[in-house]
Every structure is written in C-alpha cells, then in structure tokens.
Amino acid sequence: MLQLEGIFKSYYRQKVLEDVSFDVPSGQIIGLLGPNGAGKTTLIRIINQIIEPDKGYLSLNGKRMTSEHLKNIGYLPEERGLYKTMTVENHALFLGQLRGLPKNDAQEQLDYWLEKFEIEGWRKKRIEELSKGMAQKVQFICAVLHDPDLLILDEPFSGFDPINVDLIRAELNAFRVAGKTIILSTHNMKSVEEICDRAVLIHKGKKIMEGAIHDIRSEHKEGVFSITFTGNMIAFATALWAGYEIISKEVHNDTTFTVYLKMRGENEFNDLLSTLLPAVKIISAQEVLPSMEDVFMKKINAGKEVEHA
Amino acid sequence: MRKIQLIAQRELKERISSRSFLLTALLGPLFVLGLVYALFSLGGSEKQHWNVLIMDKTEIMENKIAPKQDPRFTFHFINEFVEYDQFATLDQFKDYDLAVLINEKIISNKQVIVSYRELPSESIQRRLIYHVERRFEEIMVKQFTDLEVSKFREIKQSMNFSFKNTYDPKNEINHKAAWVGYLFGIGILLFVFLFGMTILRGVANEKSNRVVEVLLASVHPRQLLTGKVIGVGVTALVQFVLWGLIIGVGLYLFRQTFFPDLLDPTLLVEQMSQDVAQQALDKFALTARNYNDFVDLVYRDIHFTNMLLFFVLFFLGAYFFYGSFFAMIGSAMGSESDGQQYIIPISIVLVLSLLSGYYVIYHPQTSLAEILGYLPFTSPVVMMIELSRGFSEGDVWKLYFSLFLIFLAGSILFRLAGRIYKNGILQFGHRLKFRLIIRWLKNS
Numbered sequence: 001m002l003q004l005e006g007i008f009k010s011y012y013r014q015k016v017l018e019d020v021s022f023d024v025p026s027g028q029i030i031g032l033l034g035p036n037g038a039g040k041t042t043l044i045r046i047i048n049q050i051i052e053p054d055k056g057y058l059s060l061n062g063k064r065m066t067s068e069h070l071k072n073i074g075y076l077p078e079e080r081g082l083y084k085t086m087t088v089e090n091h092a093l094f095l096g097q098l099r100g101l102p103k104n105d106a107q108e109q110l111d112y113w114l115e116k117f118e119i120e121g122w123r124k125k126r127i128e129e130l131s132k133g134m135a136q137k138v139q140f141i142c143a144v145l146h147d148p149d150l151l152i153l154d155e156p157f158s159g160f161d162p163i164n165v166d167l168i169r170a171e172l173n174a175f176r177v178a179g180k181t182i183i184l185s186t187h188n189m190k191s192v193e194e195i196c197d198r199a200v201l202i203h204k205g206k207k208i209m210e211g212a213i214h215d216i217r218s219e220h221k222e223g224v225f226s227i228t229f230t231g232n233m234i235a236f237a238t239a240l241w242a243g244y245e246i247i248s249k250e251v252h253n254d255t256t257f258t259v260y261l262k263m264r265g266e267n268e269f270n271d272l273l274s275t276l277l278p279a280v281k282i283i284s285a286q287e288v289l290p291s292m293e294d295v296f297m298k299k300i301n302a303g304k305e306v307e308h309a
Numbered sequence: 310m311r312k313i314q315l316i317a318q319r320e321l322k323e324r325i326s327s328r329s330f331l332l333t334a335l336l337g338p339l340f341v342l343g344l345v346y347a348l349f350s351l352g353g354s355e356k357q358h359w360n361v362l363i364m365d366k367t368e369i370m371e372n373k374i375a376p377k378q379d380p381r382f383t384f385h386f387i388n389e390f391v392e393y394d395q396f397a398t399l400d401q402f403k404d405y406d407l408a409v410l411i412n413e414k415i416i417s418n419k420q421v422i423v424s425y426r427e428l429p430s431e432s433i434q435r436r437l438i439y440h441v442e443r444r445f446e447e448i449m450v451k452q453f454t455d456l457e458v459s460k461f462r463e464i465k466q467s468m469n470f471s472f473k474n475t476y477d478p479k480n481e482i483n484h485k486a487a488w489v490g491y492l493f494g495i496g497i498l499l500f501v502f503l504f505g506m507t508i509l510r511g512v513a514n515e516k517s518n519r520v521v522e523v524l525l526a527s528v529h530p531r532q533l534l535t536g537k538v539i540g541v542g543v544t545a546l547v548q549f550v551l552w553g554l555i556i557g558v559g560l561y562l563f564r565q566t567f568f569p570d571l572l573d574p575t576l577l578v579e580q581m582s583q584d585v586a587q588q589a590l591d592k593f594a595l596t597a598r599n600y601n602d603f604v605d606l607v608y609r610d611i612h613f614t615n616m617l618l619f620f621v622l623f624f625l626g627a628y629f630f631y632g633s634f635f636a637m638i639g640s641a642m643g644s645e646s647d648g649q650q651y652i653i654p655i656s657i658v659l660v661l662s663l664l665s666g667y668y669v670i671y672h673p674q675t676s677l678a679e680i681l682g683y684l685p686f687t688s689p690v691v692m693m694i695e696l697s698r699g700f701s702e703g704d705v706w707k708l709y710f711s712l713f714l715i716f717l718a719g720s721i722l723f724r725l726a727g728r729i730y731k732n733g734i735l736q737f738g739h740r741l742k743f744r745l746i747i748r749w750l751k752n753s
Contacts, residue, residue: 081520
C-alpha cells in the first residue's frame with residue numbers, strides 16, 4: 001500500500017529523520033512507535049505531504065505520491081484543532097470538501113457518521129459548545145469523512161473515556177476488515193499489542209525495529225516462563241533449586257501461586273515440568289513473551305547504552 | 310483553485326457572520342456621517358457685508374445692478390479688467406471682498422467669474438448671482454427682445470458663475486481637496502490595519518489551536534494563505550461597500566433635507582421667476598444656514614466615482630502589501646505575546662505613512678512628495694491626496710505607475726510571506742528572531 005524509501009529530513013543541520021524505509025501493507029494497522037522527539041510527527045507530516053523530505057520518496061499503491069493522493073489519506077493529528085465558532089456540520093463539510101469530496105457526498109457521509117455515533121443532535125452545535133471528548137469525536141469523523149484508504153492517527157485515544165476508546169477501536173477494526181490501512185502513532189503500548197498487526201520503532205530519527213507484533217515480541221523473549229500451581233511454595237522452590245531463577249511471584253491465595261522464572265544452563269521447558277510435577281499441582285505453564293512496552297524500553301535503553309559506551 | 314475558493318468562502322462567512330463585522334458596518338459609517346454633519350453645520354463665513362467690485366470693461370451693465378439697495382452688498386464698478394494678482398495685492402483693491410468679471414462676450418458665452426478673498430457662504434453666492442442675473446435679464450430684454458421680463462425668464466439660459474480664490478485662481482494650493490484625499494488615504498490605512506490584523510489573528514489562531522495541521526494535510530500552505538488573504542480581503546470590500554452605501558445614502562439625505570443645493574440652476578430660475586424671490590431667498594438661506602465650504606467640497610468638488618475607484622484599487626494594493634507583513638508575523642510567531650511586539654514596527658510605518666500624507670498636503674510640488682507617491686508604504690495616502698487635487702492629462706501616468714508599483718511590491722511580498730508562512734506555520738514555542746526569518750526566507 002504505502003512504501004517509504006530512504007527518507008531523510010533535517011531542520012537547519014539537525015537531522016530529524018535518517019534513511020527511514022518501511023512498507024505499510026494494505027488492510028493492516030501499523031503502530032508507529034518511538035519516544036518523544038524521535039521524528040514520528042515529522043514522518044507523519046511527510047506522509048501527509050505537509051512537509052517534503054530532503055531525500056527519499058514515498059509511493060502509494062506503487063505510484064509515486066503526489067498531492068492527488070491526499071484525497072486517499074485521512075489524518076487525525078495529535079494536537080487537534082477545530083474552528084471554535086463553526087458548527088459541527090459546517091466544519092465537517094468544509095474539511096470534507098477540502099479533501100476533494102463533493103458537498104452532497106460530504107453531507108451524506110456526515111449524516112452516516114453522526115447517526116452511527118448517535119450524535120445527530122450535535123449537527124448545529126458550535127464547536128466551542130462541545131466538551132473535549134465530543135470534539136475528539138468530531139475530529140475523528142472529519143478524518144474519515146472522505147472514506148480514505150490510508151488513515152493516519154496520532155494518539156487517537158487520548159482524551160477519550162473507556163467507552164469511546166472501545167468505540168474508536170471497533171471502528172478501526174472495521175476499517176481494517178474493509179481493507180483500509182491504518183498508521184497509528186501512540187505511546188500506549190497496550191493499544192499497540194491489542195490492535196496493531198505490525199510496528200515500526202523510530203529512535204533519534206532512525207528506524208531501529210520493524211515487524212509483525214508477535215514476531216517482535218518473540219524475537220525479544222528472554223526465556224521467562226510463568227507457572228501457576230496449587231501447593232506449597234517452599235516445596236516449589238526446593239524442587240527447582242539451582243537450575244532455575246525465580247524472578248517474581250503472584251500470590252492468589254494460601255495455596256495458589258503464579259511464579260515467573262528463568263531457566264539456567266541447558267534446561268528446557270520439559271525439564272522444568274518434570275522437575276515440578278512431583279512437587280506441586282500445575283494449573284498452567286507457558287512461556288512469557290515480553291510486552292511491547294518492555295521491548296520498547298529495552299530497545300531505547302540499548303540505544304542509550306551504546307551511546308554511553 | 311477550488312481549495313482556495315473554499316478557504317476564502319469559509320473566511321468570508323466567518324467574518325461576515327461575526328457581531329463585530331455588523332457593528333463596524335453600521336456604527337462606522339454612522340460615525341462618519343455624524344462627523345460630516347458636524348463639519349457641515351459649523352457654518353460658513355460670518356461676514357455680514359460684502360464690498361463687490363464689478364469689472365465691466367465694455368460697460369454692458371451701465372454701472373447699474375440692483376434696483377433696490379441690498380444691505381449685504383455694496384457694488385462698485387470699474388471699467389477695466391484687473392488681473393487676479395493685482396486685485397490680490399494692490400492697495401487700491403484691498404477693500405473689495407469680491408470681484409465680478411464681466412467679460413466682453415458675456416452675452417454669448419454666459420460666463421461670469423467671481424474672485425473672492427474669502428469664500429462667501431452659499432447663500433451669499435446665490436444672492437450675488439441673483440443680482441447679476443436680474444441685471445442681465447433687463448439688459449437682454451432691452452437690447453434683444455420685445456418680451457416682458459417675466460416671459461423672458463421662462464426661455465432664458467442661466468449664466469455660469471465660477472467662484473475663484475483670488476490668491477489661488479488656478480486652484481493650485483487646494484488644501485481642502487487635499488484634505489479630502491487625505492481622509493480617503495486614512496480610510497485605506499484604517500481598513501488595511503483592521504483587516505491586516507484580522508489576517509494576523511486568523512493565522513495565529515489557526516496556528517495556536519493546531520487546526521492548521523489538519524488543513525495543511527489537504528492544501529498547500531500557499532493555497533491556505535492565499536485563500537485566507539482573499540477571504541479577508543473580500544470581507545473588507547463587503548465592509549467597504551456597506552460603508553459606501555450607508556454614507557452615500559446619508560449624504561443624499563443631508564442634501565435633500567439639511568443642506569440643499571442653493572446654486573442649483575433650476576432652483577434659481579424657479580425662484581427668480583417669482584416675485585417673492587427675496588423672501589424665498591431669505592427663507593432658504595435660513596433653513597440652509599450659512600454653509601461652509603466643506604459642503605461645497607463634498608457635493609461639488611469631489612469626483613466620487615474616481616475617488617472611490619482608486620480608493621478600492623489602492624486599498625487592494627496596500628492590503629496585499631501590508632497584509633503580507635501581517636501574515637508573515639502571524640505565521641512566524643512562536644506565541645501570541647511574542648508576535649505582538651512585531652506589530653509595533655508595522656504600526657510605526659503606517660503612522661509614518663499618515664505623516665507623509667500631511668507633508669504632501671503642504672509641499673505638493675517637491676521631489677520628496679513625488680517619491681512618496683511611488684513608495685508602496687506611502688503611495689496609497691499620497692496618491693489619494695494627489696487624486697483629490699486632480700491630475701493634469703500629462704501626469705495621469707504617475708497615478709497608474711504608482712498603482713502598478715504597489716501591486717508589484719504587494720505580489721513580491723506576498724510570495725515572501727508565502728515562504729515564511731510555509732516554514733513558520735508549523736513551528737511552535739520558539740522565540741521569533743530576525744535570523745530565523747531570514748533562514749525561512751531562504752528556504753523556499
């Protein structure tokens with residue numbers, strides 16, 4: 001769907017993006033991750049053609065991107081603004097038409113979304129009369145009104161209550177099912193794990209990681225296993241003895257525990273199970289994949305360590 | 310183009326539907342009309358008695374004029390023609406307030422020139438005209454017809470009276486007209502400042518509430534700026550049209566009610582055909598009071614079509630020129646308070662522009678005045694002054710050249726503003742430095 005090839009961007013000798021390349025396949029949600037100042041917003045602005053890259057190019061569906069492609073892109077920036085004195089309807093129609101939608105089509109689309117979100121009563125309200133959450137919804141509608149093939153969302157869940165987070169999340173899934181592509185820039189790693197198919201991690205202007213969410217987590221696993229059992233904790237620890245390292249434990253009640261441990265030496269998962277089975281009753285046992293947050297922290301901290309070295 | 314139109318329409322709708330627009334559109338012209346009324350009502354000359362010298366070289370009038378003594382005039386005859394400068398300077402004429410030149414071909418050309426030291430009020434002018442016309446009616450009837458005077462009045466042609474300042478017969482030092490031009494110039498700068506600030510605030514608001522990021526994902530920064538400037542400019546023109554209409558209707562009503570045209574030839578003939586002319590004149594003069602020359606200036610001397618046309622053209626030029634500066638500041642400022650200080654230099658330039666107009670009123674023929682007429686910073690005011698004075702046929706090119714220069718400078722500045730807008734509109738929280746602006750200008 002979208003290809004970025006060798007994107008460079010600097011502002012007055014300060015490099016903001018350096019040779020960033022990746023593909024965004026159709027019908028997927030891709031998480032664009034990175035700490036503050038990593039260059040995510042610059043990259044998003046480049047995809048939206050708000051600014052031009054110094055070097056490199058972008059293509060959409062195999063064709064070099066031009067301003068004509070903007071009508072296929074929907075954008076919800078992190079810092080959201082609306083014209084406060086305009087009504088919801090006028091605002092949405094204005095932005096829809098700017099995206100190339102004829103007025104009648106924009107009106108139809110607006111009717112559809114207002115009905116879908118059950119907010120028809122807001123139509124004639126001025127933006128300044130809306131609460132922050134309500135305004136966020138209007139902004140989301142404005143971003144999708146022209147039915148874009150590529151949707152770029154920068155922190156789309158910020159400002160929403162859990163009910164509306166679910167609502168937006170459901171809409172994003174519906175978009176994915178409909179074959180649309182979504183780039184999601186967020187610091188909320190839980191959301192990334194839950195709804196993203198892939199992720200790209202950018203740090204200090206460089207792409208430092210890319211791949212499917214499950215692959216990324218698998219690549220960064222550290223041989224941590226979780227065992228949930230009933231029995232005696234001392235018996236559990238005694239059985240393991242020197243071949244394993246207990247990292248942490250959760251106490252569910254007097255006899256039920258979950259223990260996180262790492263294996264030492266040549267031990268494998270089967271060895272662990274055969275060691276424990278005589279000592280306690282195992283309820284569940286599985287290898288623990290690191291969360292995206294763990295991966296994120298690890299990658300960023302690794303970068304810092306390299307710098308200090 | 311479609312996107313520019315959409316942005317311009319949005320701007321126009323938003324501005325026009327605002328309360329401040331309607332208030333300005335109503336209160337502004339009413340304030341101007343109130344001012345005009347006050348100026349009209351200040352009254353003209355308080356002079357009660359006028360010494361009139363009638364220069365009748367061929368003695369057509371036979372040293373006679375009014376059959377009855379008029380307390381307001383004393384007529385004196387001289388059978389020679391006296392030049393303006395002689396009448397103005399020689400001691401022997403210093404006691405005469407007015408000089409009426411009866412030329413040799415007056416019977417055919419009907420032209421009468423009245424030279425004044427101090428402009429008489431319209432009622433005095435009208436009365437003088439009445440006396441001269443009546444005398445010529447007698448002469449014409451006596452010499453050329455067998456008709457009764459009353460019958461002759463019905464078919465006669467009115468005479469054309471032209472009142473000239475004896476110290477400035479060619480109307481070279483036309484300060485009054487120049488002041489009117491100056492008022493038009495002030496109007497241009499006022500509108501430019503008001504709507505330039507509207508551009509600045511609009512750009513700064515879009516920037517501070519970040520809506521600009523959404524917009525720029527749909528349109529090019531230059532399109533956005535162009536749409537905004539056009540939208541605000543059209544708003545200004547709508548405001549201007551409303552001002553024009555309200556003031557125009559107001560001036561018309563003034564003329565019909567408080568300040569009727571005392572010198573209207575049809576009115577004059579109609580009244581002179583009545584025996585009660587004297588009473589009518591008195592009554593009329595009473596209702597109309599003694600007008601000051603500002604009334605004359607507004608209703609007779611100003612060519613409103615020309616003035617309004619060039620007002621709009623120079624406004625547009627100045628709007629693009631100064632508006633570009635406002636757009637630059639709005640897009641470049643890191644915070645609103647940071648940008649406010651950059652309004653001061655523009656305001657100073659606007660004030661200097663006003664001062665330059667003042668200079669040109671009193672030093673019209675200097676080379677500095679000519680240069681100021683071409684400088685885009687000052688030309689809107691200076692050229693409105695020159696226009697109100699009137700251009701000779703050979704000098705009209707100066708007006709068009711000045712207009713060309715301001716549009717040229719405006720379009721160049723607008724391009725530069727586009728560069729700064731493009732680079733600055735997405736920069737937040739920085740301190741605005743001159744070096745930064747130069748950098749943005751270089752980065753096309």
